[in-house]
Amino acid sequence: MSEGGHHPAPLSPVERRVAALEALLTERGLVPAGFIEEITRRYESEIGPLNGAKVVARAWVDPGYKERLLTDGTAAIAELGFGGPEGDHMVVVENTPAVHNVIVCTLCSCYPWPVLGLPPSWYKDPPYRARMVREPRSLLAEMGCPLPGDVEIRVWDSSAEVRYLVLPQRPPGTGGMTEAELAGLVTRDSMIGVARL
Amino acid sequence: MQGFGAVAHSPAESAFPDRWQATARALMEVVAGAVEASGGEFRHSIERMDPGHYLTSSYYEHWLTGAATLAVEHGLVTHAELEARAGGRFPLSGPALAPPVADAGPDAGEPRFGVGDRVRVRDWHPPGHTRCPGYVRGKAGTVVRVDGTHSVPDIEAHGTARRYEPTYSVRFDAAGLWHDGQRGVTVHVDLWDSYLEPA
Numbered sequence: 001m002s003e004g005g006h007h008p009a010p011l012s013p014v015e016r017r018v019a020a021l022e023a024l025l026t027e028r029g030l031v032p033a034g035f036i037e038e039i040t041r042r043y044e045s046e047i048g049p050l051n052g053a054k055v056v057a058r059a060w061v062d063p064g065y066k067e068r069l070l071t072d073g074t075a076a077i078a079e080l081g082f083g084g085p086e087g088d089h090m091v092v093v094e095n096t097p098a099v100h101n102v103i104v105c106t107l108c109s110c111y112p113w114p115v116l117g118l119p120p121s122w123y124k125d126p127p128y129r130a131r132m133v134r135e136p137r138s139l140l141a142e143m144g145c146p147l148p149g150d151v152e153i154r155v156w157d158s159s160a161e162v163r164y165l166v167l168p169q170r171p172p173g174t175g176g177m178t179e180a181e182l183a184g185l186v187t188r189d190s191m192i193g194v195a196r197l
Numbered sequence: 198m199q200g201f202g203a204v205a206h207s208p209a210e211s212a213f214p215d216r217w218q219a220t221a222r223a224l225m226e227v228v229a230g231a232v233e234a235s236g237g238e239f240r241h242s243i244e245r246m247d248p249g250h251y252l253t254s255s256y257y258e259h260w261l262t263g264a265a266t267l268a269v270e271h272g273l274v275t276h277a278e279l280e281a282r283a284g285g286r287f288p289l290s291g292p293a294l295a296p297p298v299a300d301a302g303p304d305a306g307e308p309r310f311g312v313g314d315r316v317r318v319r320d321w322h323p324p325g326h327t328r329c330p331g332y333v334r335g336k337a338g339t340v341v342r343v344d345g346t347h348s349v350p351d352i353e354a355h356g357t358a359r360r361y362e363p364t365y366s367v368r369f370d371a372a373g374l375w376h377d378g379q380r381g382v383t384v385h386v387d388l389w390d391s392y393l394e395p396a
Contacts, residue, residue, distance in 0.1 A: 014258050018217045020282035024274045039223040043212040106330050118212045124256050127201035137379045143206050153382045160364040160387035161347045
């Protein structure tokens, strides 16, 4: 009906269902004005792996902070202003030349939102959830993170209330970099443990 | 747990590729807040989805289905209203898989186990919600960390009763979990006190 070729795409079945639930809950006064926009903004721009990268970079440059981070992750992460749902009980596990850590949630998709944001799709899908406990050494290699056979792999299944963050090893040759520059090196995948830096 | 294919790894992605996904997430927060759903009740609302629907639908369709199911079960909306408004079928999750717990029993305040203790995961099959992964049931491991006390999901998913117990991080050698467990691998699983017995 519209002119100029601006036909809106018809709603898919799932979009129609979302719209139906939204309309009914809104009519009952249960959806505060702006709530959906607020949720979108929070998860798209406020939380994400940049927060975790700041935690990691601070630990690399400040031995006292690193010690606090490994002793009480929740409190040390709160020092940088990060916390909230799915981050109330944080445990940080440290990679070393001999030990590599990786996190998974085999039951659903538990993930440390305040420091890493929302989990990527592959983290939530059955192949990752099943194979990271069943055959982590081969899966890590397949994902571009091959490890020498003498490196111990510690898998952490977030099956209760604790959420994990991997503290990656500081890359060699970064001695002259500032904390902010170091944070720029830290990837989401390195803090999940499916990549090394 | 076996036979799954490749992991569709991507280095980065936006939180909500489609607008409806953000709305579905927000609506679950609205419903869970309105009905005071526990984490266990939220997760169980998704676990009760028809398996065929679950496996063929995306992550936020799971959230939508769980949110709508809780909204209907708690009387916020009716299933007929949802289908009328959607102009078609609106599949909901099936009924709860266990009855509400009337008496949750006393809290277990003091940890029964300490770091270094050997424990075995009870080999049982609770009918309703649980956070005890199937792959460690019956397996022995070593406590590596004692955490605080937390509400037992098996109870909070099925009504208003609550019981609080310590949780532990338990280390399992891969060789003890799988017949072909990979060398130099340990798997750590966080478990509530009542999931465990001395080994």
